[in-house]
Amino acid sequence: MIDSFIPAPDTQRQMREALGLFATGVTVVTCMTPRGPMGITVNSFTSVSMDPPLILWCPAKASRRHDAMASASNFALHIMGEDQDEVALGFTRTAEAFEGFDWITSDKDVPLIENCPARFECHIRDRIDAGDHTVIIGHVDRVTTTPATPRVFMAGNWGNFLHQD
Numbered sequence: 001m002i003d004s005f006i007p008a009p010d011t012q013r014q015m016r017e018a019l020g021l022f023a024t025g026v027t028v029v030t031c032m033t034p035r036g037p038m039g040i041t042v043n044s045f046t047s048v049s050m051d052p053p054l055i056l057w058c059p060a061k062a063s064r065r066h067d068a069m070a071s072a073s074n075f076a077l078h079i080m081g082e083d084q085d086e087v088a089l090g091f092t093r094t095a096e097a098f099e100g101f102d103w104i105t106s107d108k109d110v111p112l113i114e115n116c117p118a119r120f121e122c123h124i125r126d127r128i129d130a131g132d133h134t135v136i137i138g139h140v141d142r143v144t145t146t147p148a149t150p151r152v153f154m155a156g157n158w159g160n161f162l163h164q165d
Contacts (some may be wrong), residue, residue, distance in 0.1 A: 026080040026151040028091050029057055030103075031072035037098055037111040040065050041091040044133070044155050045077060053140035055120055057131040059088040065095050070127055074108045076136070082146035085141060087119040088151065117150040118143065125128050 005011045024043040031038055044058035057077060059066045069075070080088045090097030102114040106121055113119070122138030129135075 024153050026088050026153050028078045028088055028113060029069065029075055030078070030081060031069055031075040031096065032105075032109045032111065033068040035068070036096065036112060037105075037147075038065060038068055038095040039091040039097060039111065039113075040069060040095065041088045041122075046058050047135060054125065054137055054139060055122065056135055056137045058130065058135050059078070060133050062132065066134065068095075070136060072124070074110050074121070074123050075104065075136075075138060076111050077120045077122065078113045078116040079117065080151045082151050083148070085115065085151065086115075089160050112137075112144075115148065117145075117146050117148040146160045 003014070004034070005014050007015050015036070024047065026043065027045045028039050028041050038106065040059065040063070042057050042059070046056055048054035048056050055077060059069050063069075066097040084101070087097070087101050090100070096109065104112050104114065106112050108123075110121060112121070120140050121142040121144075123138050124136060127134055128137070135165045
C-alpha cells in the first residue's frame, strides 16, 4: 500500500518512520565541556567537503546536551564498530558514559574513543540554526582509522552491511 502525507505535527511519527528507511552509520560525538567529558550517539552525520575537509552533525535543541555540545570549540566524531554497541548505547542514555571502554584525551582536550572504524577530530567552523536542530559543521583536523566493521542503523535496528567481493 502506498502512503502519502504532508509533514505536520500530527504526522511526525510517519515522518520519522520514512526517514528511518535511509540507512546511516552509528556515530558518537564527544567533546570537553565545563562539567567534563561528554558524548552523544547520533546518526545525523555526513561529509560536506573534501577541500577544505568538512563534516557535519546535527544535535537536537531539545536534548539536555545540546547547549554544551554546540558551544564546544572542538569535537570528535566516531564511526562505531559492530563490537561497540554498548558504547553507543551508553551514550544514548547518558552524556557521561565513558566507563567500561578505552578512551584517551586529545591534545585539544577532546575525549577520543579508541578502536573505531574511523574517528574525525574537528574544530567547529559553523553553527547553523535549522528548526529543532543545530547544524554543526566541523573542519576535520585529523582522521584515525582502524580495521573494523562499522555498525549500520536503519528502521530502528542496528546491523551490518554485507558486501560481496
